[in-house]
Amino acid sequence: MSETTLPPQITDSHCHLDFPDFEGQLDDVIARAAQAGVTRMVTICTRLRNEPHVRAIAEANAPVFYAAGTHPMSAADEPMATVEELIALSQHPKFVGIGETGLDYHYTAESAGIQKQSLRVHIQAAQSTGLPLIIHARAADSDMASILASEYKNAPYSCVMHCFSSSAQLALAALDLGFYLSMSGISTFPKSQELRDIFAAAPVDRILVETDAPYLAPPPYRGKRNEPAYTALTARVGAELFSLDYEKFAAQTQANFDRLFTKVAAYKAVA
Known part of the structure; x- marks a missing residue:
């Protein structure tokens, strides 16, 4: 593919390249992403005990950055994260966001109290x-x-509502608050017109795109x-x-x- 025919560059702001679905296939997956114009991706660690593996993927692949946190659906099953632990992880040059964290009352409402505690951490x-918070929200809008x-x-922070599929009120x-909404494959589904309307009403300068791969x-x-x-x-x-x-x-x-994701932009500038 010549330089004049390269597709516009975009970023998959949220995927899970450490999941078994991609085992042994990352070189091909990243190559196909580049062919589609997806020249950067942020892979998300959802359980802190898996952080070394996720970090290794980012270290081994130039287009890949990473974030780490405790997913709300796992909050009751994992050790409670600490602020100090997350700050220590953030020192890595390719660690670019905090999370994903959030609230999920659809499947795990019984752990709401623990989820709230984890979210605040x-x-x-x-x-x-100063890194952006990456939020998962489902059935917990209020x-x-x-x-x-x-x-x-209490103190300002930046944030993306990842895979946003909640209400117009939460949007x-x-x-x-100055936060961002991220479009996933859900927004492309035929029955998602209400969600598309929510995105269309948002400022275009607050929109990100993602896959949440291997899902959706x-x-x-x-x-x-x-x-x-498929971000494209x-x-x-x-x-x-x-x-x-x-x-x-x-x-x-x-x-x-x-x-x-200012740390990604800065890394790109000095890499």
Whole structure:
């Protein structure tokens, strides 16, 4: 592929390259991503005991950065993270975000109290490090909006609502705090018009794109394993939502990502 025909560059802001779905296939997965224009990806560690493995993936692959935290659905099963632990991890040059953390009352409402405690630990780490918080929110809109706002009053921090698929009210609450909304494959599904409307009403300078791979593959791969290359399919839907050429929307999401994930932008500049 010649330089003149390279697709616009975009970033998969959230994937899980350490999951067994990708074992032994990362070279091919990253190569296909590059062919699609996905030249950077942030792989997310969801259990801190797996951080060394996730870190190794980032160290071994130039386009890959990473974040780490305790997923809310695992909060009751994992040791409680500490602010000090997260700050220590953040010293790695390719560690670029705190999380994913958050609240999930759809499957794990019984651990709501532990989830809230874990969420606040992660927020404090984001406040201390200046790295963006990566939020998973499902069926917990009221508590999520309340905690995000109250903690922001204590000390500002930056944040992305990853794989956003919640209510317009939570979207507005996040946007009012200066946070970002990330589009995943869910926003491309035929029955997701209400979600697309929420994104379309948001400022385009607060939109990121992601896969959440290996989950939530967009059409025509729905039901199959997702991978970073498919970020481009979601981004094309995003371009349509905002009535932008794909090239302009891709460039906008790149600028948005760099503004939020400042450590990635700085790493790119000195690498």
